[in-house]
Amino acid sequence: MIGQNIWDISSLFDKKPPKTKHPIFCPICNGRFFFKHAFLFRRSENQYRVDIAVKCSNCALVFQFGVHLSKEQYEKLKKIWNGDRLDYNITGHKIIENDKKT
Ligand SMILES: [Zn+2]
Numbered sequence: 001m002i003g004q005n006i007w008d009i010s011s012l013f014d015k016k017p018p019k020t021k022h023p024i025f026c027p028i029c030n031g032r033f034f035f036k037h038a039f040l041f042r043r044s045e046n047q048y049r050v051d052i053a054v055k056c057s058n059c060a061l062v063f064q065f066g067v068h069l070s071k072e073q074y075e076k077l078k079k080i081w082n083g084d085r086l087d088y089n090i091t092g093h094k095i096i097e098n099d100k101k102t
Contacts, residue, residue: 003067031058048074
């Protein structure tokens, strides 16, 4: 699944921001990213995605990742979120964390 090599999406199932498997930093100012939103969509038959948008806490650059999902992940998230969108006002305004805490 493209994108799941970088993103650990398991916390999305608890309505919490996703984590990255490695730390990510803003390419403009080296700042950290806040979670902005995640948006589910079906690209076409059997192609399921979650767009993960993040915003730099320093320079406000917005990045979006189009992470591939299985049909099961897509349907489960849609049910848990009660829709196709998870926003920062639900999860809290959190910095994107990575799995390997240092
Ligand atoms: Zn920045």
